[in-house]
Amino acid sequence: MPRSGGASSYGPMLTLADIDTDAVTALLARYGLALERVPDGEAIPGSYWGESEAGIIGSTVYARGDTPVHSLLHEAGHLIVLAPEKRAAVHTDATDSIEEENAVCVLQALMGDALPGVGADRVLADMDAWGYTFRLGSARAYVEQDAEDAWGWLARAGLVDPATRRLR
Template sequence: MPDSVLRLADIDGTAIESLLAHYSLSLVRVADGETIPGSYWGEDEAGIIGHTVYVRNDTPVHSLLHEAGHLIVLPPERRAETHTDATDSVSEEDAVCYLQIVLGGTLPDVGRGRVMSDMDAWGYTFRLGSARAWFEQDADNARDWLIERGLLTSGGEPV
């Protein structure tokens, strides 16, 4: 992973904690160098177990937002059962990618643009070649999925 992606240590963590609390999620910080519980990708990537997102200071912000997004889109009964791997659903995965961008836009010192560029640097792949192109031109289905479930307003803002 490129060193240039925005990491948790680079931002004010209280905004992330408040964001997660809004969705009844908690954030647990793991000591530097320790294994992150529930991390699908390993290394410095965020992990999820139940209603908790696990991170280290070197966890990329986009990873934290993505994994939190997986928990946010789940109904409470599925959340409680989630450990490491949240879904096999393509439409749900698309919705999570969309949501992580939108949520990044609500955080000071992050923003939608930074989340999208970090997604590209990490290696997310989209039909149109970049997260921004996908988000702006090809993500209607993901946005609609989130709106239908009451997670975004009709204007595309987080609820």
């Protein structure tokens, strides 16, 4: 996959510097996670893709001001779907399965809706611009038409209400 830096249909990708960091911190705290701001220009600890992409170590999500919001939410999603005792062992890569990866892609859009000024639409557009690829051609089409397994996974994990498809 290509790394971020592109523009979505909304323009340049939305970054942490563009949104309310306190809202992100509060959202992550709901799931027992912490946000650690990394100074601009410094390497992001635990970043799988490097550059400005978010990193994860234990229960902490690392991000700089130029970190794309979709990246931060995706990496946080990986930690959220893990049992707390498994989080302690995470460093850089938390993917356990294809099913988990699919669930995290849906979860990051739902978390976008929980952040003021972000929204699922923006997260999905930025995912497409970054280079996520889905059978139906877009992240939105995947979430709306092709993600029944991911929705079921999230419901079984107690993270979404299956009737409303909203975060619990």
